[in-house]
Amino acid sequence: MNTKALFYLIFASFILFSCGGENNSDENTDENTSEMEVIGESDMNEMNLSDQGLNMSFMLPEVASSTGASIEPTITHDDGDYFWFLDIGNHFHLVIEDYGKEKNKVAEKKKELEGLKDIFVIEYKIDEPNLIMYKRSLHEGQGGKATYHCYGETTIDGYTYVLHSSEDGGLKPVIDDMVTTIRSVKEVKPA
Secondary structure (H helix, E strand, O other), rough: OOOHHHHHHHHHHOOOOOOOOOOOOOHHHOOOHOOOOOOOHHHEEEEHHHHOOEEEEEEEEEEOOOOOOEEEEEEEOOOOOOOOOOOOOOEEEEEEOOOOOHHHHHHHHHHHHHHHOOEEEEEEEEOOEEEEEEEEEOOOOOOOOOOEEEEEEEEEEOOEEEEEOOOEEEEEHHHHOOOOOOOOEEEOOOO
């Protein structure tokens, strides 16, 4: 093999390697993906919700604005209501719902999604008894872009709480972070 052919072969291999070898554009693209990237729990901070009336804590991603300043999470909750809305920046919107003594909320959600099969194609990325993550898209030829969603159930002090993405869903890296948050939930014993 001559030197020129070897050079082109090495160059093409380098390009293929640096591009990842495959195109996952439908899963990770959006005009504002730079705000949040998939991170591991080691790049997250623990948030205690005791002051919000919940004996739980979980890990949240550390998010920086385009200027590099840290974006603090905000929680919206009305006294007596069973919803808590946790937001970090423009993309991370997690809802916490208190279901009291009800159980099997993930199974109920899957039945609800099954009832939407005439409208949406649901592709489960995670399918566990207490946690689902799924890609939702309209049937082929109906337009629109795919969104990702998560829905997880946990028990704290004998009560069922569901943590899930907003109805609009989000980008796959953001929902991956929400899954990490849901999996990190733990009970906080009152002092």
